[in-house]
Amino acid sequence: MKLLLVEDEPALLASVVSYLQAQHYICEVATNYAQAQEKMLLHDYECIVLDLTLPGGDGLDLLRELQKHQKAAGVIITSARAAVDDRITGLELGADDYLPKPFYLPELSARIAALVRRRHYQGTNLLQAGELNVDVPARRAAVAGKPLTLTRTEFDLLLLLLANQGRVITKGAIAEHLSGDAAEQFDTFENVYAHVKNLKRKLTEAGAPNYIRMVYGLGYRFEPN
Amino acid sequence: MKLLARTTVYFLIYASVVAGAGTFVYYGFIRKIYYAYVDRTLSRRKLRVDKALRLHLRTPADLDFWHRLDHNVEFKALKRGGGAPVFSVRMMYNELTGNVTPYRQLAAPVMFQGRPYRLELRTTMLDSQELLARIVQAGALLFGALLVGLLVLQHVLARRLWAPFYRTLGELQRYKIDQPEPVHLAPTRIPEFKELNMALGRLLNRNQRIYRRQREFTENAAHELQTPLAILRTKLDMLVQAPGLTEEQAGHIEPLLDVTQRLTHLSRSLLLLAHLDQQLFFPTETVDLAAAIRTQLGHLREQLAATNLRLETDLLPALPLAANRSLIDILVSNLLSNAIRHNVPGGEVRVQLTPELLVVENTGRPRALPADQLFVRFRPGPERPPGSVGLGLAIARQICETYGFLLSYHYEEPGRHQLRVRLG
Structure with a gap:
């Protein structure tokens, strides 16, 4: 491309x-x-x-x-x-x-x-990473055919992770992605921790391996393989 | 009291004093001239009487006869001669009018055929007194006319002469330092006002220029910061990708990420303020304030939980406003973040939205904050927590000003701090 x-x-x-x-x-x-x-x-x-x-x-x-x-x-x-x-x-x-x-x-x-x-891919826009399948326009995700119920924020977070597979995404990048530049930034990234934690929990509950890794205190990395 | 009214009053006081005193002085002056004239006439008549006594009169009976012909000439026999002539005013019966009227009289000693007499020469002051009164009346009338005329003239002239002043004043009252167009003061032919307008025009336009330059400076500075910040950010993004990154290295990188974040936030805030100051065009749409509050509260849920704060909301289901969505989001976000930042552990945040009012209340220190300093940009002081760039409330206020809202601070015992936005 x-x-x-x-x-x-x-x-x-x-x-x-x-x-x-x-x-x-x-x-x-x-x-x-x-x-x-x-x-x-x-x-x-x-x-x-x-x-x-x-x-x-x-x-x-x-x-x-x-x-x-x-x-x-x-x-x-x-x-x-x-x-x-x-x-x-x-x-x-x-x-x-x-x-x-x-x-x-x-x-x-x-x-x-x-x-x-x-x-x-107007209309049909499927992303696949490991066992994870994501239908972007429909905003639906599934692990090995098992649907995930994600909040809007969690889905956005997932898209960010999928677009940067194998790369470290800093907490700041995640925070800005989730709240836009309108939100005042706190030095604490409570938001980021909470949303990543929830997403991780939902993925593992659906039977996916641990795709999301924390990289020291810097950020997260999504590794489907 | 207006300037015009004040000058008129002073002028009136002065004019009535002059008119009052002036009438008396004028009357006295005319009277003195008139008496001098009458006395001179009497003295001349006395010379004629002296001549008649010497040349034409023979016997005391002639003197009586003269008196009978002319009541205003009278001789009285005296025992002793001498003495000085005396002028006086006396009241006497006047046969013509049948009234007692005042007379001016000259009494002088004369000798007739070796014997002393007292000669009394009189002239009636009936007509002349009236004349005097008329003269004074005319004078007073003239004075009055002058006074009224002057007042009217002064009023009209003042209105006209001061018109440029009032125009300038109106212009000044409308003046705003951030108005885009230069000040235009109406031209005038009066040198003083011309100078005033020139001085004011120079001053105001200079202020505006300085203000604009400063604003541009802020904007340019913020702009110029964006590219270096972008480099910093992307280089850090690359750095964290480095394979074999150790925990120690990560520990060094983390604060760099934080300060870059803060710098970015700071420069964006400055830029936003500069744009708000410039009244740059922010597209207006219909924004639901209630929904914006709910969204922002959602973003801040974790912060609330992390600081152990209780949230209490009393919101209208919907409140559509004509505004810019990002600006409303920023306003709400700043107010809410502020309420969380300045809270105490285990405290409370209360958000209330009515059709007229948005209230964000938080528990905090048990004393009122200085309301006038609260909205100052980069407000220093112990209240500012680390990590805050100190622009949040300044931006909130500027956004409120943009939409004609009124942002104010209120303190309620014990330790409840309120920020109120009066909408519309």
Whole structure:
């Protein structure tokens, strides 16, 4: 699956590329407006991760260009400009998602996964990991055919874990994924502990092996194998 | 009392004093001139009488005859001569009017055929007194007319002259430092007001400029922080993936994750405040406040449990508002987090929602907090718990202002702290 990452900050770009490549995505990069323009018009991508402030131009103009050429790529805007109208303009111009900087890599990965799923498997969208089967549009999960009753939060948490299999997801990333950026962050991650604990309990009760491991005090890792 | 009324009153007091005293002085002055004139006439007549005594009169019977012809000339025989002429006013019967009227009289000693006489020359002051009264009356009338005219003139002029002042005042009353357009003070030809307007305009626009620059600075600073924070975050995300990560290393990474989290929260809060200050456009939708409260309480359930707090809610089933969903979520979340943060172990959080009022109450220290400092940005002090960036209530208040809500703090004994949002 081919992605185009448009980002002018090399250090940030390097982490994103390295994380997403480990998720088995093929990543191409563009670090300025002209490069991005050329690549996105020449090639087809599953998803374009687009920074709005670029040397040589505004990311929103790239969106307009994409729209004009009727390119079918999904677009996730990542921007340091958190202004509300940027978000609205971006979404109006055909972007599929908006992820303000600074973001967590697992979050970006989950958003890309969700976008790709939405675009490819409309209606039937099944995820499989180990004995776990997840029907994303129906918001249903089952272990070896045995259905799980998950709360909305637990299901969201499961999706985040599934999109980042084998990777460590920090508690902060989970907290932000669950409560959005509106919630005030506490230094304690009671929420995260509680929801992970519940999800783990439900999985093991349904007969799944212990998929979710805590990695020291840092976060969790989902390993289906 | 208004400035115009005050000047008018002072002017009235001054004018009545001048008019009162002035009438007396004026009357006295006219009277003095008139007496001097009458006395001069009498003195001239006396010279004529002296000449007649010398040239035309022969016997004392002539003197009587003269008196009979002219009542205002009278001779009285004296035993001794000498003495000085004396002017006086006396009352006498006037045959023409049949009244007793005042007369001005000159009494002077004269010699006639070697014998001393007292000559009395009189002139009636009937007409002249009336004249005097009329003169004073006319003067008073003139004075009155002048007074009334001046008052009216002053009123009209003041209205007109001070009009630019009142326009400027109105402009100042409407002035808000965060208004987007520059102040426009109406032009005037009066130099003082022109200078006033110029000085004010400079001051206000300068303030606005400084305010805007500071706001932009905050916004830019927060913006500039996002990219380094993004690098920090993603590098940490990569770091925790490292194979063979030891527990010791993890122990070093964890605080880094925490501070990055805090920095992110801080910069986002600053950015949000800057946007709220700028009254940036936040799209309005129909938001159910009751549902927003329930959602946020759900997010905070674990925090409540962890701190052993009892939650008591009394919420309307639904309360739709026209507002921005994220802002309402932030407002509710901040108020609730605040109530949890500043609570005491085993305490209570009470949330009440009526159509007019949202009340978030928490148990806490048994003394009232300084209400004026509560909403200050980065409020320092012992009340601030670790991990709080100190912007939560400032943001809450700014959001309330955006939607015309009124956020206030109330303290009730013993140790119950209330934050009230008056809706609408």
